[in-house]
Structure formats: structure tokens, C-alpha cells
Amino acid sequence: MTPQPRIRHRLARAFAHFTQPISAWVVTAVCVVLVSITEPLIPALLKPLLDKGFTQNDFPVWQVPIALIGLFGLRGLGVFISQVAMAKATNHGLIQLRMKMFARLQNADLALFKQQTASALGNTLVFEVQNGAQLMVSSLMSLVRDSLTLLALVAYLLYLNWQLSLIVALLFPAVAWLMKALSKRLYQITRDTQTATDELAYVVEETSLAYREIRLHQAQSMQISRFETLAKTLQRLAMKTSVASSGMTPMTQILSAIALSGVISVALMQSQQTGMTVGGFAAFVTAMLMLIAPIKHLSEITGPLTRGLAALERGFELIENTPVETGGSHQSVRARGHIELENISVKYQPDMPWALHHIDLNIQPGETVALVGSSGSGKSTLANVLLRFVDVTEGKVSLDGTPLQAWDLLSLRHQFALVSQNVVVLNDTLTANVALGQTPDKQRVIECLNAAHLGEYLAGLPQHIHTMVGHNAFTLSGGQRQRLAIARALYKDAPVLILDEATSALDNESERLVQDALQSLQKNRTTLVIAHRLTTIQNADRIVVMEQGRIVEQGTHQQLLEAQGAYAAMFKLSQSGVLS
Ligand SMILES: Nc1ncnc2c1ncn2[C@@H]1O[C@H](COP(=O)(O)OP(=O)(O)OP(=O)(O)O)[C@@H](O)[C@H]1O
Numbered sequence: 001m002t003p004q005p006r007i008r009h010r011l012a013r014a015f016a017h018f019t020q021p022i023s024a025w026v027v028t029a030v031c032v033v034l035v036s037i038t039e040p041l042i043p044a045l046l047k048p049l050l051d052k053g054f055t056q057n058d059f060p061v062w063q064v065p066i067a068l069i070g071l072f073g074l075r076g077l078g079v080f081i082s083q084v085a086m087a088k089a090t091n092h093g094l095i096q097l098r099m100k101m102f103a104r105l106q107n108a109d110l111a112l113f114k115q116q117t118a119s120a121l122g123n124t125l126v127f128e129v130q131n132g133a134q135l136m137v138s139s140l141m142s143l144v145r146d147s148l149t150l151l152a153l154v155a156y157l158l159y160l161n162w163q164l165s166l167i168v169a170l171l172f173p174a175v176a177w178l179m180k181a182l183s184k185r186l187y188q189i190t191r192d193t194q195t196a197t198d199e200l201a202y203v204v205e206e207t208s209l210a211y212r213e214i215r216l217h218q219a220q221s222m223q224i225s226r227f228e229t230l231a232k233t234l235q236r237l238a239m240k241t242s243v244a245s246s247g248m249t250p251m252t253q254i255l256s257a258i259a260l261s262g263v264i265s266v267a268l269m270q271s272q273q274t275g276m277t278v279g280g281f282a283a284f285v286t287a288m289l290m291l292i293a294p295i296k297h298l299s300e301i302t303g304p305l306t307r308g309l310a311a312l313e314r315g316f317e318l319i320e321n322t323p324v325e326t327g328g329s330h331q332s333v334r335a336r337g338h339i340e341l342e343n344i345s346v347k348y349q350p351d352m353p354w355a356l357h358h359i360d361l362n363i364q365p366g367e368t369v370a371l372v373g374s375s376g377s378g379k380s381t382l383a384n385v386l387l388r389f390v391d392v393t394e395g396k397v398s399l400d401g402t403p404l405q406a407w408d409l410l411s412l413r414h415q416f417a418l419v420s421q422n423v424v425v426l427n428d429t430l431t432a433n434v435a436l437g438q439t440p441d442k443q444r445v446i447e448c449l450n451a452a453h454l455g456e457y458l459a460g461l462p463q464h465i466h467t468m469v470g471h472n473a474f475t476l477s478g479g480q481r482q483r484l485a486i487a488r489a490l491y492k493d494a495p496v497l498i499l500d501e502a503t504s505a506l507d508n509e510s511e512r513l514v515q516d517a518l519q520s521l522q523k524n525r526t527t528l529v530i531a532h533r534l535t536t537i538q539n540a541d542r543i544v545v546m547e548q549g550r551i552v553e554q555g556t557h558q559q560l561l562e563a564q565g566a567y568a569a570m571f572k573l574s575q576s577g578v579l580s
């Protein structure tokens with residue numbers, strides 16, 4: 001369990017995000033002070049009423065409605081304005097916080113996406129901060145309002161009768177102790193609840209992503225029981241929260257009852273000596289009973305305040321403690337495309353085997369290099385190293401003679417176009433997907449889609465290039481999705497092109513046509529082609545054969561065939577496959 005930092009520091013840190021606009025807080029403060037300090041006016045009005053109203057004949061009755069309606073009208077207005085102003089400040093802080101978190105998602109070190117699931121991140125940005133901000137601000141508000149009310153009432157009580165007030169004062173340390181004990185317990189429960197909520201949301205995320213696999217393999221009951229286990233954990237935690245926070249109110253009330261009986265007994269004993277009036281006593285008891293409401297509120301504040309803080313802290317952790325992806329400062333409008341790998345090795349995890357081991361590769365500007373090798377031999381890892389999606393464990397990689405680490409990340413990635421093995425499409429229009437990250441030029445979008453051999457598909461679409469591709473691009477076939485990725489790479493027109501199994505989902509005829517488009521693109525461009533279908537890479541300037549993270553052979557198609565090594569064997573196998 002992480003030690004719980006001082007509550008004052010945590011509150012100050014959280015509240016720092018909600019200080020704007022200052023005007024809203026000034027208005028809130030004025031109204032809150034007004035509402036709180038007028039609270040004792042209610043018992044104070046009782047005193048003359050009881051002492052004089054029932055005994056004096058000339059009591060001005062007309063003053064009663066004016067005083068009452070005026071008082072409550074003023075207080076009502078104060079409450080209304082303060083709440084609206086506070087909502088304004090809360091929502092202002094909330095949007096700032098959300099924007100900061102989302103901006104952090106854009107530049108966070110990529111490890112974040114391995115450590116946290118999409119649903120956990122979604123939960124933090126969408127649900128937790130909203131909930132946390134509301135809970136925290138309204139609790140703080142109540143803290144201020146009820147403390148002030150309490151102070152005003154206590155001051156009035158002291159003014160009426162200080163001896164009796166001393167009895168009431170004994171209440172405070174007892175309540176404070178109860179609150180402290182409760183907040184400690186609730187903090188841990190809240191943390192556990194967050195984790196359980198993330199896990200629950202993750203099962204939902206997974207079910208939605210893998211709905212076909214789940215139905216096909218009849219994994220429904222398995223998923224349901226997973227969901228049930230997690231839902232029950234959450235239920236247990238919710239019960240724990242309720243038990244912890246519900247105990248507070250009756251305990252405070254019992255304390256209040258003890259104080260009340262003490263006050264009444266002492267008052268009755270005193271009345272014989274001091275001659276306290278009925279009105280004075282009634283005003284005292286009323287003010288004292290009115291103390292119960294703010295004390296109750298204050299005692300109940302611990303729950304929402306703790307929950308709110310813990311929720312917001314998840315957001316702060318994301319903003320403050322998530323490492324940012326670090327790059328250098330080297331920039332280039334358009335790189336020449338000279339890639340150099342010097343003795344690089346990559347390990348994903350310390351206890352895992354090398355994904356790449358002692359790789360040396362020098363790719364000249366404009367050269368087309370094909371990477372071949374069995375599945376898991378490290379081809380995609382090598383591509384990811386160039387884009388700095390994976391950092392090398394040992395060795396040095398440079399583009400145009402500048403180490404990748406020294407490149408400004410935006411500028412570095414600007415130099416690459418990638419068609420990856422797993423095409424990911426955003427839930428937006430075709431245009432937006434092709435011109436991803438740029439202002440779309442309609443004519444060029446259409447050209448690229450045509451070159452990627454999607455023209456025919458495009459012609460059948462009622463909204464043409466403005467058609468939405470749907471969540472996860474469910475409206476596209478596997479091959480269409482791949483061609484969309486190719487169109488995207490064509491549109492980007494970057495100096496280095498990486499094609500990782502870019503045409504694997506296409507039929508032979510489409511593949512040949514797309515290949516033509518790609519080949520014309522490869523002219524004057526450094527290209528890295530990864531392919532299992534060896535027929536597609538025969539024309540490469542150089543073929544590099546990989547096995548278990550190492551380069552075992554390289555040369556042109558002809559040279560490698562003559563060498564009769566691994567490539568020749570692979571090629572023979574693929575030929576016999578074609579022939580049979
Ligand atoms: N994110 C990752 N975390 C841990 N290990 C990984 C990760 N990505 C890949 N690996 C491992 O690194 C090795 C190389 O994987 P890589 O994806 O580079 O292979 P590949 O040559 O592209 O294979 P394929 O032809 O199947 O695409 C594999 O053993 C794989 O299990």
C-alpha cells in the first residue's frame with residue numbers, strides 16, 4: 001500500500017487545477033460567507049419573538065413576515081448564485097485537466113500503452129476526472145460553507161451563554177478523530193475500487209473487440225463468469241464503502257445527543273440561578289440543534305472528498321508521472337533516406353531472448369531492401385526500430401548520418417511512410433484516413449485511392465471519399481483495409497517507405513496492380529519491403545535474409561540463388577508451392 005500523503009498537500013495539489021476563473025470564486029466566496037453568517041439570524045429572531053411577541057401587546061407583527069421572507073430570500077439567492085459560479089469554475093478546471101491528459105496521451109512514452117489498457121485510460125479521462133472534480137469541488141464547498149456556518153453559530157452560542165457552549169465544544173475533537181479514521185480506510189477502498197472498475201471495463205472492451213472469436217469458440221460463459229467475478233469484487237468494495245461511510249452519521253448523532261442532554265441539564269440547573277429567559281433558552285437550543293446539520297455535513301464529507309481526490313489523482317498521475325517520449329532537436333524537411341544500423345540488438349524484456357541481435361545494415365538513399373525470413377525472425381521489430389516505436393537495447397541507428405535519438409521525433413516520423421502488418425483505421429471518412437494528420441487535398445486523395453486500386457470500390461460508394469469507414473473500419477474487407485493503408489502511405493509521400501506485408505491480403509491480380517503503384521513510388525525513395533511471398537521482392541536491389549534476430553545472408557535475388565543458402569531453399573519451397 002502506498003503511504004497516504006498529507007491531505008492538505010493533496011487538496012492543494014488538486015485544487016490548483018480549479019482556481020480559474022477567479023471571478024467565479026470571488027462570487028462564490030461572497031455568497032457563501034453571506035449565507036453562512038446569516039444562519040444565526042434564524043435563532044436570533046426567535047429570541048425577541050418569544051420574549052416579547054407573546055407578552056407585549058404592541059409587538060409589530062408585520063415585521064415577522066418581512067424579516068423571515070427577506071432572510072430566506074437573501075439566503076436562497078446566495079445559495080443559487082454560489083452554486084452556479086462554482087459549477088462554472090469546476091467545469092473550467094475539468095476541461096483544462098482533460099485537455100492536459102489527452103495531450104499527454106499524444107506525447108507519452110509508448111510504454112504507457114503497454115502498461116494501461118484502453119479502457120483504463122478511457123476511464124481516467126472520461127469518468128474518473130469528471131466524477132472526481134464534482135466530488136472534490138462540492139465537498140470543498142461544503143467544507144467552507146459548513147465550517148463558516150458552524151463558526152457563526154458557535155459565536156452566537158458563546159455570546160448567549162459561554163458556559164453551555166463549552167459543553168458543545170467538546171463535540172469537535174471527537175468528530176475530527178472519527179473523520180480522520182474514516183478517511184484512511186476509505187482511501188484504500190477507493191484505490192481498490194478504481195482497479196476493479198478498470199478490470200471490469202476491460203472485459204467489456206475485450207468482448208466488444210473479440211465478439212466474433214467469443215461467439216465462434218463459445219467463450220460466452222467464460223466471459224460472463226470473468227465479468228461476474230469482477231463485478232462481485234466491485235460489489236464487495238461498494239459495500240465496504242457504504243459500511244464505512246454510513247457509520248459516520250449515527251456516531252456523530254450520538255455524540256450530538258450526548259452534548260444536547262448535557263446542555264439541557266446544565267441550562268435547567270442554571271436557570272434557577274441566572275434567570276435565563278425562555279426566549280434565550282429557546283434561541284440557544286435552536287442554534288445548538290442547527291449545529292447538527294453542518295456537523296453532519298462535515299462528518300460526511302470524508303467519503304466524497306477521499307473518493308474525489310483519489311479519482312483526480314489518477315489524472316494527475318497521468319499528467320505528472322507519465323514519462324514523455326524524448327527526442328532530439330535535429331530536423332529536416334526531407335531526409336535523403338540513408339539508413340545505417342550499427343551492431344544493433346533489441347530485447348523487449350530483460351528475461352526474453354533477443355528479438356534482434358548484432359544487426360549491421362547500411363541502406364543507401366533510394367535503395368530498395370527486402371527483408372525476408374521466417375515468422376518471428378525480427379523483421380517488424382527492425383521496422384519499428386527505425387520509427388522509434390521500439391528503442392534499441394544496444395548499438396546505434398542513424399538516418400542521414402544523425403543518430404535517431406538526436407532527431408526531433410515529429411521530424412523523424414515525418415520521413416517515413418508505413419504500411420504495417422496490422423492496419424489500423426480511424427473511425428472517420430476515407431479522406432480523413434488517407435490524408436491522416438494533414439489537410440486533405442481532394443484531388444490527391446482520389447489519385448492515391450486509385451493508385452492503391454480502390455477506384456472501383458470508391459465508385460460504388462454513395463458518399464464517395466466522404467464515406468465513413470466505421471468503428472474499426474468494419475465496412476471494409478481485409479484487402480480494402482490494406483489498400484487504404486497503401487493509399488495513406490502514397491499520400492504521405494515520405495522519403496522512406498516501409499512496407500510490412502503490405503499486399504499480403506490481396507489476390508494475385510490486385511497485388512500485381514498495387515505492386516505497380518508501389519514500384520513507381522519506390523523510385524528515388526529508400527524502401528524497406530518485408531514480404532513472405534518471395535515473388536514480390538525479386539526486383540529488390542538487395543535481399544536480406546533474417547533468422548532468429550540475425551542477418552544470415554544478403555545479396556540480389558540472383559546472387560542468393562547462386563549461393564544456394566537459406567534464401568535459395570526458401571525460394572525453392574515457394575516455387576514448388578506455386579507449381580503444386
Ligand atoms: N511488443 C513485443 N513485446 C515482446 N515481444 C515482442 C513484441 N513484438 C515482437 N516480439 C517478439 O520479438 C520477436 C520478433 O518479432 P517480429 O514481430 O519482429 O517478427 P517478424 O519477423 O515480423 O514476424 P512475422 O513474419 O510473423 O511478422 C518475436 O519472437 C516476438 O515474439
Ligand SMILES: [Mg+2]
Binds near residue numbers: 379381421
Ligand atoms: Mg512482422
